[in-house]
Amino acid sequence: xxxxxxxxxxxxxxxxxxxxxxxxxxxxxxxxxxxxxxxxxxxxxxxxxxxxxxxxxxxxxxxxxxxxxxxxxxxxxxxxxxxxxxxxxxxxxxxxxxxxxxxxxxxxxxxxxxxxxxxxxxxxxxxxxxxxxxxxxxxxxxxxxxxxxxxxxxxxxxxxxxxxxxxxxxxxxxxxxxxxxxxxxxxxxxxxxxxxxxxxxxxxxxxxxxxxxxxxxxxxxxxxxxxxxxxxxxxxxxxxxxxxxxxxxxxxxxxxxxxxxxxxxxxxxxxxxxxxxxxxxxxxxxxxxxxxxxxxxxxxxxxxxxxxxxxxxxxxxxxxxxxxxxxxxxxxxxxxxxxxxxxxxxxxxxxxxxxxxxxxxxxxxxxxxxxxxxxxxxxxxxxxxxxxxxxxxxxxxxxxxxxxxxxxxxxxxxxxxxxxxxxxxxxxxxxxxxxxxxxxxxxxxxxxxxxxxxxxxxxxxxxxxxxxxxxxxxxxxxxxxxxxxxxxxxxxxxxxxxxxxxxxxxxxxxxxxxxxxxxxxxxxxxxxxxxxxxxxxxxxxxxxxxxxxxxxxxxxxxxxxxxxxxxxxxxxxxxxxxxxxxxxxxxxxxxxxxxxxxxxxxxxxxxxxxxxxxxxxxxxxxxxxxxxxxxxxxxxxxxxxxxxxxxxxxxxxxxxxxxxxxxxxxxxxxxxxxxxxxxxxxxxxxxxxxxxxxxxxxxxxxxxxxxxxxxxxxxx
Numbered sequence: 198x199x200x201x202x203x204x205x206x207x208x209x210x211x212x213x214x215x216x217x218x219x220x221x222x223x224x225x226x227x228x229x230x231x232x233x234x235x236x237x238x239x240x241x242x243x244x245x246x247x248x249x250x251x252x253x254x255x256x257x258x259x260x261x262x263x264x265x266x267x268x269x270x271x272x273x274x275x276x277x278x279x280x281x282x283x284x285x286x287x288x289x290x291x292x293x294x295x296x297x298x299x300x301x302x303x304x305x306x307x308x309x310x311x312x313x314x315x316x317x318x319x320x321x322x323x324x325x326x327x328x329x330x331x332x333x334x335x336x337x338x339x340x341x342x343x344x345x346x347x348x349x350x351x352x353x354x355x356x357x358x359x360x361x362x363x364x365x366x367x368x369x370x371x372x373x374x375x376x377x378x379x380x381x382x383x384x385x386x387x388x389x390x391x392x393x394x395x396x397x398x399x400x401x402x403x404x405x406x407x408x409x410x411x412x413x414x415x416x417x418x419x420x421x422x423x424x425x426x427x428x429x430x431x432x433x434x435x436x437x438x439x440x441x442x443x444x445x446x447x448x449x450x451x452x453x454x455x456x457x458x459x460x461x462x463x464x465x466x467x468x469x470x471x472x473x474x475x476x477x478x479x480x481x482x483x484x485x486x487x488x489x490x491x492x493x494x495x496x497x498x499x500x501x502x503x504x505x506x507x508x509x510x511x512x513x514x515x516x517x518x519x520x521x522x523x524x525x526x527x528x529x530x531x532x533x534x535x536x537x538x539x540x541x542x543x544x545x546x547x548x549x550x551x552x553x554x555x556x557x558x559x560x561x562x563x564x565x566x567x568x569x570x571x572x573x574x575x576x577x578x579x580x581x582x583x584x585x586x587x588x589x590x591x592x593x594x595x596x597x598x599x600x601x602x603x604x605x606x607x608x609x610x611x612x613x614x615x616x617x618x619x620x621x622x623x624x625x626x627x628x629x630x631x632x633x634x635x636x637x638x639x640x641x642x643x644x645x646x647x648x649x650x651x652x653x654x655x656x657x658x659x660x661x662x663x664x665x666x667x668x669x670x671x672x673x674x675x676x677x678x679x680x681x682x683x684x685x686x687x688x689x690x691x692x693x694x695x696x697x698x699x700x701x702x703x704x705x706x707x708x709x710x711x712x713x714x715x716x717x718x719x720x721x722x723x724x725x726x727x728x729x730x731x732x733x734x735x736x737x738x739x740x741x742x743x744x745x746x747x748x749x750x751x752x753x754x755x756x757x758x759x760x761x762x763x764x765x766x767x768x769x770x771x772x773x774x775x776x777x778x779x780x781x782x783x784x785x786x787x788x789x790x791x792x793x794x795x796x797x798x799x800x801x802x803x804x805x806x807x808x809x810x811x812x813x814x815x816x817x818x819x820x821x822x823x824x825x826x827x828x829x830x831x832x833x834x835x836x837x838x839x840x841x842x843x844x845x846x847x848x849x850x851x852x853x854x855x856x857x858x859x860x861x862x863x864x865x866x867x868x869x870x871x872x873x874x875x876x877x878x879x880x881x882x883x884x885x886x887x888x889x890x891x892x893x894x895x896x897x898x899x900x901x902x903x904x905x906x907x908x909x910x911x912x913x
Contacts, residue, residue, distance in 0.1 A: 264355045264356040266333065266352055267297070267298030267352070267354070268351065268352045268731070268734065268738060269296065269297045269298060269349070269350070269352075270348070270734075270738060270741050270742060271293065271348065271349040271350070271351075272347070272348050272745055274296075275293070275347070275348075276289050276292055276293060276346060277345070277346075278292075278346070279340075279343065279345060280318075280320070280340045280344050280345075280346055283310060283320055286338045286340070287305055287307065287320075287322065289346055290336055290338055290349060291305075293349065297351045297353060298355055300355060303353060303355065304326065305324060305325070305336060306322060306323045306324075306325045306330070307320075307322055308321040308323055311554070311728065313725065313728070314548060315342070315750070316341060316342025316343075317339060317340070317341060317342070317347075317725070317749070318339070318341075318342075319337055319339055319728050320337065320338040320339075320340070321335070321612075322336040322337075322338075323335060323336075324336070324353050324354065326395055329393055329394065329395050329407065330394055331353075331395045331405070332394045332395065332396050333617055333732055334352055334353050334733075335352055335613060335731040335732050335733070336349065336350075336351040336352075336731075337349065337350045337351070337729065337731060348729070348749075350734070350742070352731045352732065352733035354405065357395070357405060367409070367429075367431060367432065367433040369391050372391060372409030372411050373386045373391060373411050375411075375429045375433050375434065376411045376413065376429065379435040380413075384413040384414070385413055385414045385511075386411060387412045387414065390411075391409060391412070392410055393407060393408070393410075394408060394410050395408075396408050396410075396428060408428045408429060408430055408431065408436065409428070409429040409430075409431070410426050410427070410428055410429075411426075412425070412426055412427070413427060414511065458496075458503055458516065458558075459496065459498035459501060459558075461486075461488055461489060462486035462487050462488040462489060462494070462496070463486070463487045464484060464485075464487075464497070464498050464499070465484070465485055466482050467483060467484075467493070468480060468482045469481060469482075469525075469526065471528055471532045471535065472532075473532070473595055473654075474592050474595045474654050474655075475654070481531070481535050483497075483534055483538065484496070484497040484499070484500075486498070486503075486518075488518075492518070492520045492521070493520060493521040494518040494519055494521070495518075495519045495530065495561075496518065497538065500538065500551075500559070501556065502537065502541065502561060503516075503518065503558070503559070504518065504519040504530065504534055504563055505517055505518050505560060505563070506518075506563065507562035507563060507564055507565035507566075507586050507587075508564065508565065508566060510562055519534075519564075529591075529594050529595075530564075532595050533561065533563060533593070533600075536594060536595070536596075536597050536600050537585070537600055537604075540597065540600050540601045540637060541559075543601075543637055543640065543641060544608070544637075547720075549608065551583070552575075552585075552608065553578070553583055553607055553608070554608070554611055555611075557581075557582065557583050558582050559584075559585070560579075560582035560585070561585050561587070562576070562584060562585065562586040562587070563586075563587055563589075564589045565586055565587065565588040565589060565591075566588070572588055572591055572593065573587045573588070573591055573593035573594075573600070573603055574587075574603060575604070575606040575607050583607055585603055585604075585607075592655050592656070593652075595654045596653075596654045597634075597638040597641055597643055598631075598635050598637070598653075599651065599652050599659075600634070601633065601634035601635075601637035601638060602630040602633075602634030602651070605629065605630040605634055606630050608724075608727070609629050609630065612727055613730070613732050617732045618686070619683070619686045619692050619693050619695070620682040620686070620692070620694070620695075621682065621698070621734075621735035621771075622734065622735065623693065624693075624694055624695045624696075624698035624701070625699075625702065625730065625735075625736070625739060626695070627695050627696055628699035628701070628702035629702070629723065631651055631662065631699055631702075632662075632706045632719075632723050633723055633727070634651070635648070635649065635662065636706075636720045636723070637720070639716050640716055640717065649661070649662040649663040649707055649710075660703065662703040662704065662706060663707045665678070665700035665703065665704060666678065669821075670697050670699070670700035671697065671698060671700055671701070672700065672704060672766070673765060673774070674701070674736075674766065674768060674770075674771055674772065674774075675767065675772075675833075676835055677781075677834060677835050677836050677837070678700075678821065679697070679698065679773075679823075679834075680693060680697040680698050680823070681693070681694070681823065681824065681826035681827070681828075682694075682826060682827040682828065683824060683827050684791070689848060690801065693827070698736075701736060701768050702739070704765070704766060705759065705762040706719065706723070708758055708759070708765070709755055709758060709759060709762070712758035714758075718752060721750060722750050722752055725749070725750050726739075726746050729742055729746055730742060735771065736769075737768065737769060737771050739768060740763050740768050740769040743759060743763065744756060744759055744763075747759055773833060777896065778835070779895070780837050780838055780895050781835050781836060781837050781838065781895060781896075782835075782836065782837075782838060782893040782897045782898065782899060783833060783834065783835050783836075783897075783898045783899070784832070784833065784834045784835075784841070784843070784893060784898075784901075785832070785833045785898050785899065785900045786802070786832040786833075786901050786903050786906075787831065787900060787902050787903060788832075788902075788906060788907060789831065790825040790831075790832070791830035800824050800825050800832075800845060800846070800847055801823075801845070801846045801847075801848070802822070802823050802832045802834075802843065802845050803820060803821070803822050803843075803844045803845075803846070804820070804821050804834060804836065804842070804844075805821075805841065805842050805844075806820070806839050806840070806841055807839070807841060807842050807889075821834065821836070836893055837895075838893060838894055838895040839892075839893060840890040840892050840893070841891060841893055842862070842889045842890055842891075843863040843901075844860060844861070844863075846861075847860075861906055861909060862889055863889070863891060863901060865888070867905040868903065868906040868909055
């Protein structure tokens, strides 16, 4: 068994920005190849596109052209020069920049160096243009303990020629005002986080432009992302918003210190009895702070962990510490604090000190009574702390896997210089947190009967890593729960399936366990995977990175099991298999929803089994939501043979809850518009339900040409 991973922070700072883009370009392990719009666009088409875009958004000189994102995973024909520091690493990267799809005009900015106990060193860089970060870009050079370069993983934008920002740009306050004017008083701007970035016009675009990114507190329901990143043109026009897990906190990145709180009291320990959600009781000892005013609070100066009230922190900008009342603390608060310390200590044994590996003080917010009341979340680096939050009614405090899941979000975001919470990139990030969180729980002695369930102590687990379909997650690309990628992500479409499609890596992790890989080795392996990936890596990229990492970390004996799992999940091609599983058929709507209306980019298709639900060996089918794929605008879904009722609903791009009165129903002969927005109302009250059911036969495609639908939507 290999020794546990030791991760060392050597140098660097970390900044994060969230994009709505995706990987358009693919590559081989030793050569670069590009695909997508950049290869096909003519100069005339680019010029027309640019002119139209400038006119629509009053962009002026803020818009520039590039060649689109190019991703490369390079493991062969690498320079033989030894690398010992960041300057030598950058020199090596620039010597092969042509293989990465770039040229000598690419400018890199050093971010950080990280190393493992086995001697593998990771050098991290961002791309910049005119002193502004190009969002979603990242270049990682990996060298062994001898300094030999073993891999370069990159995502860059060639061909950018940005101009210096000039008088045409609105000020920071103007960008924030644009967001407030757009949403009214419903949002709270995080002023110190507003920054300038270079972003693409849309997915796959060759047009990039300067924009302000303004962060607000989000209302993300039960999702980990607790922020919205809003993009505002330099002319002050609101563009769009995407989910964000972590804003680029300028104050925190400048090194604002919050260690003073730990000097306001003396440390001691308190033995307490805690009650677990299963009814069992346990006597635990936790560190406490005895404050000068006589209060006793949950805090630990050695680990730099302090617990405070969520609502006071966000609503009043106050640090209201969790204190003892009437000689005791609330049970769930102690349980949360105790398990958080257990997770902290486990990562510290791996060589990772603090949630970000840099010993930044940690703030654990408790008693949230809004969107977090049934959840826990890694919030971000805020006001000098790495901040985590847990709701008032939440049982997350008794779920070590979920605690370690949120902790891992901070770990992985430290590895990556940008955070993209959309489509494959978001799903991969969620999967890494699930996998490492689950393995940490196993290592800490979690219940054996729930080892491959996520959040089993909640009563009803959130995810099933061994059998994803039981929790409505896909087991392979294209199955009934598969979530296609989206152009614009919202809560409604799960940001392109960041929580649904995380199941692919989860299942691969379970297959490695079935192959006999020890848990400590699995942890070592998956942390190395997390350190290797860049923000724009998608599932086909991961299909190459996984076996390479397995060999690099010395676990080749499990290569056969890994390759079989990759084949099982279909992540290599990331395309829907031609042959549907036995007993299944495919629903296909031959209509490009991207052509409908630019104000209604969010389309939700709900397919519900008529006359009840059926079960088979492939799982449960009742109601499934899907949406058009960002690649072709079509809706396609694999389902088991049955009769189904098919609805399509529309909602405006920037709406995260509720639907506009725009709903269409397929009645077997064609499409008709209906007024009912809530599906349940129609399905429960309409006694002619069978008239709207269409039969999906096993092995067949239900190809709805949707010409009637087009007439209804466009009036043509």
